[in-house]
Amino acid sequence: MLTERQLFILQAIIDGYIQSAEPVGSRSISKRQDVNYSPATIRNDMADLEEMGYLEKPHSSSGRIPSEKGYRHYVDHLLLPHRLSSKEIENMKSLFAKDFLQVEEVVKQSATILSELTSYASIVLGPEIFESKLKQVQIIPLNNQTAVAILVTNTGHVENQTVSLPDTLDGSDLEKITNILNDKLKNVPLYQVQKKMEEEVGALLKRHIKSYKDAMFFTEETLQKSSQEKVFYGGKTNLLFQPEFRDIEKVRTIFTLLEEDDTVQELLKPEHDGLTIRIGQENDNVAFENCTIISAAYSFNGRPVGTVGIVGPTRMEYPRVIGIIDHLSKGLSNALTNLYKKGS
């Protein structure tokens, strides 16, 4: 069990190291105004803390730096809740204050703001539109061979797709198709659209349209939506200013991996409600063993639909970042939910 003083010293070392990126020595702690112990005393406790695995030494005669276990303990037990500065609050408020939320726009902006406020790299996933409901389908012919298909969901999301127009379909056919689709698919959640298509729409098309096969093929194309989650980045460049990434090799591997959507999804996956904090090896990826990734889900009508996250060095300003990301994810959820809560 750790004594009060050991906890204090652990905290002092972590705070100091986060601030300076330099190993912290006993003397510097002893000199603090609020400390009345001699360096020797502090050294003893530091030795104990090291023995217990909370601290490390880069080499035998240097000051101490926190180990991952040290950070973990700091995050779990020592963290003082951080008051956001008014500038930070203002910044986020302005994001949600817009009158006309374009969902994707807000989500994208979140990434930018997040990286600006934290000075680390931000990643935002989503929003997942899988469960939102189809509101309307439009097919607009551009010329004899091409048309644009537009899907609108109840969350205001617009998905559009250029499709090739078979010769066999004329204007009245298109109108029929559009009517059938709107009739049968309105208010159907996107994940059910495929099924509904096969069950009900196919038969109707067969009955009403001569070149049934073309129509069917065309309709399927029309409804094919990009179901993959979108990934937005902000401030990757910030990482280059962190002293732990002075080594270009590390930056390379990290940047390369951050371009792979799968990896990013994996890294950000939240483990539970609220914040997920993965420190160093907890990320399960050698390239990120010097990184901490903090993520939080945001939701729409109580269902999680995406994730916001921050990537930075393990020597991260935990209190501040945690405050910001917590505030932002909640604000995002509220904004989305409030705006469309009356949506049918």
Added chain:
Amino acid sequence: MLTERQLFILQAIIDGYIQSAEPVGSRSISKRQDVNYSPATIRNDMADLEEMGYLEKPHSSSGRIPSEKGYRHYVDHLLLPHRLSSKEIENMKSLFAKDFLQVEEVVKQSATILSELTSYASIVLGPEIFESKLKQVQIIPLNNQTAVAILVTNTGHVENQTVSLPDTLDGSDLEKITNILNDKLKNVPLYQVQKKMEEEVGALLKRHIKSYKDAMFFTEETLQKSSQEKVFYGGKTNLLFQPEFRDIEKVRTIFTLLEEDDTVQELLKPEHDGLTIRIGQENDNVAFENCTIISAAYSFNGRPVGTVGIVGPTRMEYPRVIGIIDHLSKGLSNALTNLYKKGS
């Protein structure tokens, strides 16, 4: 005037330096199979070339590297046209072979392919939709307070915008507005929409709709489009693998500037038809004095609507990159134009 041999040596040095990133010495050139001169002879020519400003020495006893003037001469006079490899051609072909071009999607993909093929960073601007014509306007209410406005252009571009719905407008009002807009604005180029609105639509709204002011405000919001050019990036990480960017300071300033849209626009602005190549200081930006930027406009129906570009070190594989970017910009223009050439 340069002798044949001097030209040959200049070319050999540039080729060698592009390949190895190391200063090239007289001995290594002399040892080439196709060279029958002694190192001393070559040294004499090298000294002349240096005097004329085509070469530089990092320090007094090293091999030579090309100066900017050297690169410029190489690009203008020595460059052998490069045959694209079949892999490169295949790669680009597959990009344009898609049946259903989603313009923005293709443009975005171009950035990715460009960076993959060249191993440098790619930037793609546009496509500018300023001159394309409005095809259809749709207003789809989501709930009592919100609606989605959708604009479709003759190029298949879809612009959508969430707008707040004034209480005073009911469903039939929306329908009227939509009809008026489609009636008056169909086939109007986007850059004229604003003017047309003021001249014709305002009066009509006034005549037909009770709460005219709300309607007017609502309509203006609806048509407000994001006129800014989009910027797509590809493979910025590639730059980290170039030896000239081993110094993290340089990378930082470059990456920071590449996040500023204005700067990027400035850097990529093509000077004339065909390729624009800016070497080092020609970029007029200290941060890019070690960079070469090659850009080319792509067009739609003969009008330039965007730019594709590559950012790399001045020590760039000019022949290959020039071949690729030339092919790609032309391919992109063709693809866009062919697809919609029948568009009204």
Added chain:
DNA sequence: TTTAGCACTCGCATTCAAGGAGTGCTAACA
């Protein structure tokens, strides 16, 4: 005009010593 030869330059890696920050340990102190 070209080439061989040679002295010279400069960067780079290695070595070594001095300096300093910080530790661990021991013994004394409260």
Added chain:
DNA sequence: TGTTAGCACTCCTTGAATGCGAGTGCTAAA
């Protein structure tokens, strides 16, 4: 028993000295 002063020790950092090697410039000969 917990705390502190003192001191030897470790190891990193810095800077100067050194040798090596790649490459040059110049001169004189072919």
